[in-house]
Amino acid sequence: MFNIILLGLTSLLTDISTEMVYPLLPIFLTTKLGATPLIVGTIEGIAESLASLLKVFSGYSSDKMKKRKPFAIAGYGFSTIGKVLLYLAASWHFVLAGRMADRFGKGIRTAPRDALIAESAGVGSRGRAFGLHRAMDTLGATIGVVLAYYFITKNSENYYAIFLYSLIPAILGVLVLFFIKEKAGEVRNTSKKLSLDWKALNSRLKAFLILIFIFTLGNSSNQFLLLRAQNLGFDAKNVLLLYLLYNVVYNVFSYPAGLLSDWIGRKIMIVMGYMVYGLVYFGFALAKTPTTIWTLFGIYGVYIAFTEGVEKAFITDVAPEELKGTLIGLHATLVGIGLLPASILAGTLWNLFGAAAPFYFGGIMGVLAAIGIWLLI
Template sequence: MFNVMLFGIVSLLTDISSEMVYPLLPIFLSTALGASPAIIGIIEGIAESLASLLKVFSGYLADKTQKKKELTITGYSGSLLGKLILVLAGSWGGVLFSRIIDRFGKGIRTAPRDALIADSTQKSTRGHAFGLHRAMDTMGAVIGVIIAYILIRGNITDFKRIFWFSTIPALLGIIALLFVKRPSRDKSVKKEFSFAWSKLDTKLKQFLVLAFIFALGNSSNQFLLLRASKLGLSTPNVLLLYLAFNISYALVSLPAGKLSDLIGRKRVLVTGYFIYAAVYFGFARVTHTSSLWLLFIVYGLYSAFTDGVEKALLSDIAPSALRGTVIGMHAALVGVALLPASFIAGILWDKFGAQAPFYFGAGMGLLAVIGLLFIFKDKKTGSK
């Protein structure tokens, strides 16, 4: 578990950096740069989708060359560069460029890093490992939001000063990454391998398709923050809402991962998708800011029940020599879907009101529940 802990530290530091910035972006874009909800959706959609094209490529390259650590370092370095570019951004176009570079870094590092975590663990404890990693990652988000909140409350209203501060933990994360050990399992995997969609497990292919369909209704979390802001919450209180989400996410990620080891991945994932549908329906119906606290806390449960568990499920089903490729393919499909998802959400918001994108997301969440139950109905896969 040494690598898992070390990756957790790296992700904690990197998320401190990212979450000092992320919850402020929709406010920065809308107030300082005059961007509309549709523009915010386009920025997030383009950045995530373009970066996602790299995820399957980097996963494939990691499996083929066994340079997983090197690719991971390169990816985290890209995120640092993105923060530096954000400091210089003077228009929403500059923010878009910053987000593309930042997400490209995530696209390069995600699959190789997750493959290293899978290679460093056994199937019986894989849910625990990914849950621990997600918990530490999200605890970094908690700390990052707290720092941003303290700076805002300390009358530091210049967002770019906060963007500058965010580069420090990002650099420390890259330094910590240098101490990751290459799992001995990597050395036994042949570099010559073949990949063909037709040869993948049927349930794996169905799950990847389902993940893509669900992602079409899962727009950027920035729409949740924008919803809170439009209901009248101040910037510091929006940060506190996002903090509540991350605390919930961090506290439940490890128990959810361990639970999937005990009762099966499918049951935990079904619960997570159902929670998503319920929360998005709540965001569509909410009229009072007091209700937002409960919604953001419960939304953290959705993330905890799905994020790490999905990766554990993919690692279980995928051939060991293709874990990086499959994890990268999943991340790519989800990320590519974010462009139309965020664009659709922005258009629905502009044309039909703030409730529309959340009704749409709730419907896609219920569709994911039904799809998952159908795919794993024989209980042979996705179970304990």
């Protein structure tokens, strides 16, 4: 539990830093740097895909080296460098570089960190452990959005000042990691050669990974939700409040969702989550009023709470003991392969057919994912 609390504290501090800047980026890009929705989607697609593609390699490497902690420290360190690049941004190219550095760090750290969480928790309490970690992570996101709102109100939308302030919690988050106690035998790998044989994997796990990959093709960056709010008349301050609502709901439901998945099973929680996603995206396509947008952002937090930590718990339940880090990374990598085309497609649909088009597509994919998981797993 000691490691889980420390990792949660690091995620809390890092998410304070990240969420001080993340919800402002689409507005900063479009209003200050002259970027289009397609450029916003391309930046996020490249950055998130880079993160996800690295996770399988970092997970595999941590399994092979029998070490998790060094990957976590390096990963959170790179994310701090990404904030520095945002502070220096004179064009959208700097934002791309900053997001790539940030997501490069996320790609290095996530699978080893999640494997360490799984190994620090008992088999019957992994949902609870991941739920607690997600709750602390999201509490940090909530605090970050509150701070962003305070600074942007106080400094008359001085984005660069906020980027600079975000470095403080980022650095503190890295320092916390040095207090983690990683036992030499904590990564339970034998002396045999480590290899990933797709055919030998649990059939439920294979079906799940394939379905998640298909769903990801319709799951574009959250930046498009923020752009949709701006499209319907929300200014930077109110966009931050919308994102705050999303994070508060996510935070409130993360731990109960993980705990509930220990009792009723991961599948039911994941199916409910993807069904909620599909309905929310249809709502964003049809939304006409500010009240509708407020409601949808709140419900979207429920989707994330029902799926993110629970999916990781599901994978660690069925993955071979010596490949937990690798398979957590593989899950994220499959998601990442779809993120780039999903975000570019969303930007293209928006440019060609209007703001509602990417949300209709995402809604269809979400409902199909829920049905597929219910029938095939």
